Amino acid sequence: MSIDNQIQVVLIDDDPHLRQALCQTLDLAGLKVLTLGEAQGLTERLSRDWSGVVVSDIRMPGMDGLELLAELQGQDPELPVLLITGHGDVPLAVQAMRAGAYDFLEKPFASDALLDSVRRALALRRLVLDNRSLRLALSDRQQLSTRLVGQSAPMLRLREQIGALAATKADVLILGETGAGKEVVARALHDLSNRRSGPFVAINAGALAESVVESELFGHEPGAFTGAQKRRIGKFEFANGGTLFLDEIESMSLDVQVKLLRLLQERVVERLGGNQLIPLDIRIIAATKEDLRQSADQGRFRADLYYRLNVAPLRIPPLRERGEDALMLFQHFADEASTRHGLPLHELQPGQRALLLRHNWPGNVRELQNAAERFALGLELALDNMPNDSAAGTPVTSGGLSEQVEHFEKSLIGAELGRPHSSLRSLAEALGVPRKTLHDKLRKHGLNFSDSGNQNAEDE
Template sequence: MTGQVIVVDDEAAIREAAQQWLELSGFSVQACASAAEALTLIDADFPGVVISDVRMPGTDGLQLLSRIVDCDRDLPVIMITGHGDVPVAVQAMKQGAYDFIEKPFTPDRLLDTVRRALEKRQLVIDNRALRQQFAVRDGIAAQLLGVSRAMVRLRRQVLDLAGTSVNVLIRGETGAGKERVARCLHDFSERADKPFVALNCAAIPEHLFESELFGHESGAFTGAQNKRIGRIEHADGGTLFLDEVESLPLAQQVKLLRVLQEKTLERLGSNRSIRVDLRVISAVKPDLLDEVKAGRFREDLLYRLNVATLQIPPLRERREDIALLFEHFAEDAAQRHGRSLEPLTPAELADLLGQEWPGNVRELINAAERHALGLGGSLEDDVGQSLAQQMEAFEAQCLHSALLRCRGSILKTMELLQLPRRTLNEKMQRHGLQRSSYRPAGSSDED
């Protein structure tokens, strides 16, 4: 077994002997002559254990133990006490020490205690990592709703990319949720505590683009009475989200490319270079390669923006998510408006599942809002789908509702739907429903 060990003792002979024994057994050892020196090496993420003498000049072992417990009470500290110094050992254990060793001690006694302490520390670190994974998974599942295979894949891709700083291009139809995905890339990244700055490139008049993106100095042009910080500079340290980036004027594409290459910008009316650190996430509806071929978008900028691509599936391609999303948005709207929510009738549900939703999630939110307000009427006059397609969508929703109600328990779902296991498994596979999507975080796989 290997691991990191910090040895703290003011007596060089004991400190060096302990270090030699531990290193010969494969441990990575840092020896410190004082508590102050050791404290510079310890934080809540330290993956090893600490061995400390009790009696030391200045900050003694018990004081060091107290400081370590304040930092991380689960970090094992092994105390070295003098022969017969039982009261001090008892006090150390009450204070949170993992174990104590009396002088003189043998190498075997030291190594056995260190191995046990490291095993405990590794369990703590593994459990923390699992809890963090569950928290992140549950957090993004609440932001990017859906049980479809496409949404499970999208959430995984977002989390994978959030841990990097690469520029991302998001593709998707109108209303598909491109800004929500961009926001998740930011919120689940190390830049989360820095600004997320969004700019819709199609909403800015061309003559204002340079000032909007890069800022300007006072007097840079007529009407520029005060200095203005541009969107890029404001996003320093964080994320710049450029929605409908295909609308960016060619002149500004050149300047944005320079910022991405040199990581500096100049405000309009200034010759001073300002360093910026930012991640750029862009969103488009059309294929930017077509825009490049048409001469409306620079190829070199496309490659800078498109280090990684995320494709958001349209709502019509993940029909098993429609009812879940509708219920979520309708409940939210009902709560905001102080209304009691009426459940969907079977006809309304079939109507809901049969639509094409050209406006995607944005259109669905609008329909849910109307339903919550009790405006009534059919959700869509023209269903536009065959009976077989509507039946498939309805079956997928029934399976989804049952799995949700049974919290992913196959046995309970079989009983609720009165289906044999093989039939249930086949239907779940056909509709892309995965049991793990419905299981509570941390639950076992047993029904």
């Protein structure tokens, strides 16, 4: 069993009388203490985010204090370990300090000396964990910017929502058109959560035959139906400890929806043909391209399941609502494809940029990625539902000249924001405009240099 994070001090000593006296001292000072008579097995019970400190005697049967220190250092070098030594063990304690121990106390020692050392160690531990949390948050933000490319307002809002939801235990309902990137969002939620070390299991309910969907999801016991010769672990059970992504949930039959609702409410699964309720520690991320509320009103989807799933909805904006992101995404995918195929990188020409910005992208990001792959391979940039002259780079009239110029200007600035720049001066030089002009244009188009992922948002 792991040690509760409310425990502030783990005290280890094989002498029960000393252990009791030290525990009383710490307890009277308002510290939560766990006492142990041996060090064996402690490392497995401590997580890297435990916020306490370890106080251990050096001389103990079995695993001694130095061996414990080495184990704890291997797991978390920043975990404070205080060692208690006898008079003859001072050279050992000095050796331990060089090996990473936080402090040592030589017997006999005053209670105040113990309390002072423990409190300083706890303060250091809090600082270490706060720094880790900040580094993790920065890393998560960078991960999201890499996975969900774009600087449009809808994408900035989506990344913010994902960052807020990832650390929670809430089930999530992802709403988005075909090709919008629902599985990418689901994986981001998993990878940025505390479940990242557990499994991520993705299943498309729309691709499962009605005859096997229950067995696939819930598993079955031998003899549950004709042909069931051995036990099968279902996807829900297989995802235990992690995340299950259930795409096209709207295609599930009403009977299966009843079982899913029970699983969501009770967090247990029962295999087909079985009587045992298996507890689950699992997060469900469902996704749909339909309006489930409308489907519920029409009797095609259970209303109670809809309300249960709709606690934390995430809407992925279609690409046509993210026009200024199209160029950045296209170049990102094209560069990836060029690198993968060992081909030189190609820059989009002005006519091609205009084409991409005017396209409606009915297939969303998936369509754009396929177009970028063709572009990287040197094939014609031809898009669905676009006139042939557009594919050749001839502009297609869409709105007035002023509107087209504004749209194109915004797209160029947005694309340059996606490149690394050390300062606003660097960005202005890349675009060939004075910094004052760039300030005005960023404000006019609702763009923000500090939101672009560049680290130094101030002028040089």
